Amino acid sequence: MTSHLKKVELHCHLEGAAPPVLTEAQARKYGVDISGELRDGAYVWHDFASFLECYDKVSEVYRTEEDYALLTETYLDELAGIDTIYSELIVSPDHGKRIGLGADAYISGVCEGIRRAKAKSGIEARLIVTGERHFGPESVIGAAEYAARAGNPLITGFNLAGEERMGRVADYIRAFDIARDAGLGLTIHAGEVCGAFSVADALDAVRPARIGHGVRAIEDLDLVKRLADLGTVLEVCPGSNIALRVFPDFTSHPLRRLKEAGVRVTISSDDPPFFHTSLEREYELAAVVFGFTDAEINAMTRTAIEAAFVDEETRQALLARL
Ligand SMILES: Nc1ncnc2[nH]cnc12
Ligand SMILES: [Zn+2]
DSSP states (O other): OOTTSOEEESOBBTGGGOOHHHHHHHHHHHTOOOTTTEETTEEOOSSHHHHHHHHHHHHTTOOSHHHHHHHHHHHHHHHHTTTEEEEEEEEOHHHHHHTTSOHHHHHHHHHHHHHHHHHHHOOEEEEEEEEEGGGHHHHHHHHHHHHHHOOOTTEEEEEEESOTTSSOGGGGHHHHHHHHHTTOEEEEEESSSSOHHHHHHHHHHHOOSEEEEOGGGGGOHHHHHHHHHHTOEEEEOHHHHHHTTSSSSGGGOOHHHHHHTTOEEEEOOBSGGGGTOOHHHHHHHHHHTSOOOHHHHHHHHHHHHHTSSSOHHHHHHHHHHO
């Protein structure tokens, strides 16, 4: 059991954490038929591309500032309920724009949700603005510019998510330069549906502090050594990787091999209900399936706090709570 352990999550997409029961209520509220995407209480997709389509369709029933406040509060309450002390949420102001809510109102709703959840449980949360690869470099630059000029103390990082097989990381360098110059923490999805080359590309082009997933680096042991030497933190999401068949089963998942090779690894849930998982289950998997001890799991949680995109005062306070 890991219920007694403090937890931290660095990699979770806000719309990807939408509980099916809440999405059903939202769809009814707006009179939207999402029976193609949500059936018998479960999201419906069959591969990475259809997962992204399902994700975007589900996101369409979250439309107002209050919808986003409720979604954020609901997920952070769930995390706080399993003794999570810190959460970074991946958010997409571009999505707020696309649905007509506007980026500012979208972010304002999310921040209200953070405020409500923190008032109840004390959970700390920060936001990572993400561009979506499949909307092209210009849209990702727009997301970086939004994050850079937001002047919002809760927005502390920039990410690139979406269809990893579209383009090369080099196409998105400008966006990461804008984010870096604004002092935002940099992380990027790589080494998930693309192989080790995508992790090497990310290191070469972006020099990120962290990588979302990165697990297919295991295909190139020189790259694994490079990650270990650089101290780049991998936001590993085992349940997501198995659900998307990045690896056939947990036995073949490289989390332990990466950790034992000296790579700094952390545990997250990515899009929990889409992948029939939760942060609670990811911590349980670490203990029961990967066989990590409490000390090893706490070390991964400590790594997550050390790599968190937060101010030093907050970091020290979180370390003291661990
Ligand atoms: N696992 C994932 N990979 C890339 N983009 C995503 N958007 C939401 N989840 C994602
Ligand atoms: Zn992700």
